[in-house]
Amino acid sequence: VFYLVVDNVTSDGKFSVNIDDGTKPKVNSTIDASPVSAEGYVEIKTPFEIKISDDENGIPLKGTLDVAGYQIGEPFHAEDSSLYNLNFSSSQSVTIKCNSKGYIFFTQQFMAPIVPFDAKKIPDKVVFEIKLKKLKPGETVKLPNIKFKGDETEILSSSRASLLTLYKFMLENPTAVIEIGGHVNAPDMKNSSKIKKLSKDRAKAIFDYLTEKGIDSKRILYKGYGNSKMIYKKPTNEKQNEENRRVEIKVVSF
Secondary structure, three states, rough: OOOOOOOOOOOOEEEOOOOOOOOOOOOOOOOOOOOOOOOOOOOOOOOEEEEEEEEOOOOEEOEEEEEEEOOOOEEEEEEEEOOOEEEEEEOEEEEEEEEEEOOOOOEEEEEOOOOOOOOOOOOOEEEEEEOOOOOOOOOEEEEEEOOOOOOEEEEEHHHHHHHHHHHHHHHHOOEEEEEEEEEEOOOOOOHHHHHHHHHHHHHHHHHHHHHOOOHHHHHEEEEEEEHHHHHHOOOHHHHHHHHHEEEEEEEEEE
């Protein structure tokens, strides 16, 4: 556990921070790095049973599983199974991604349950179900965590995991043709040509990513919907703004 403490309020109530090169310390500060002794501490994790199945009939389905944020360095990767058992730390934030040939890819972010540092026993097992939908024309799935610079088309590096999921999906389903749909969050505004162009250019940025990695351009269409299909017409918080500001993948043919 790391703490960064900034506590430098002047006598007149103003906040001030001095950045120093370390050669001439201005203030002596003491920071308690941990309020709890780590001696003899054993982290208790929550066991997760991750099941993959067909969304229509519930039959177990073998798939490839990737978990970003599971461990330091490379993400967890496993394949050719319908059942995986993992252990997550308290409040651990991860992104679970799953692919199976002939099915729409799955990706979801979640945070593991909080486990008190002084817990005496292992928490009950959590069953996490991944229900994959079969590929068929018209099927649509949101590609989460795709971030762009404000009012620009540059994709932020935090989008890498979701882009890789889409790329793997295209590799595992070589006959699939998709449409990349760009959507922006612009409530109380006309769906102007400027807004439509931004959404189209962002969709094209993902098209460029896939083609640069070798996916045939004939398999990828892209379209900008502007703000014509906002999920929340009057968003009231940032989560709803993010839902409106999205990229969707639609299966055109398979």
